[in-house]
Amino acid sequence: MEHQTIKYGLFLGVLISLLALSSCYNDNYQDLYPSAPCDTTSVAFTNDVWPVINAQCTGCHSGGTPSGNIRLENYSDVVVIAKNGKLLGSIRFDSGFSPMPKGGAKLSSCTIAKMEKWVHDGTPKN
Ligand code: HEC
Incomplete structure (x- = not known):
């Protein structure tokens, strides 16, 4: 019985350390503060998509x-x-795609959610 408890405790300890380690991987605002609002209600090219593309992609893709x-x-x-x-x-x-931005950090989960919404909404310009 006691042995079981110790094993369980060890397992939890390892799990928590793994979680703690992986949380350092994506150092961006949304992932550090998941409760921060990610507003995807109205996403448009001019305000939401272009600033990201221009800052993260156009350097190589122009x-x-x-x-x-x-x-x-x-x-x-x-x-x-x-x-x-x-x-x-x-x-x-x-899988099957070349990860972008190439050689850079993955975009934040909020930015990706906005891109998904934009595509889903039919790529509105404004
Ligand atoms: C440092 C240069 C660089 C940056 C920054 C960059 N790309 Fe790329 N991109 C490439 C290269 C080089 C390729 C050709 C495929 C390869 O070598 O991986 C490519 C290929 C692609 C492809 C084709 C992928 C496929 O699997 O067919 C897309 C789409 C793309 N990039 C979009 C983006 C977007 C969106 C961003 C910004 C978030 C971005 N790229 C940022 C260099 C870059």
Whole structure:
């Protein structure tokens, strides 16, 4: 009986340390404070999507020879990868897609939720 309790305690200890360790992995506001509101009620390109793309993606995906031959310089560029599934596949690190931003940290879960909502809503511009 006592032996069982000790084993259980050890198991819990290991579980808690693992959880604590993994929580350091994504150092961003949403993941550190999951109770912070993630407002996905109305998501539009101009206010929600473009600032992220412009800051995280356009550096590689612009100019004469954009990475992966994918240009992300404006609304219609981004709609192309939204419609063909590559935007969500790459930012969610889904298998079968190249994880984006390449070599960088995964976008916050709130940002990803907003992108999902935007695609789901039919890529509204404003
Ligand atoms: C450091 C440069 C770099 C950044 C930053 C970057 N990409 Fe990429 N991206 C690439 C390269 C290079 C490829 C070609 C595939 C590969 O080499 O992984 C690519 C490919 C892609 C693809 C095609 C993936 C596939 O599996 O077909 C998509 C979609 C994409 N990027 C979207 C994005 C988005 C969205 C962002 C911002 C969140 C982003 N990229 C940021 C370099 C980058």
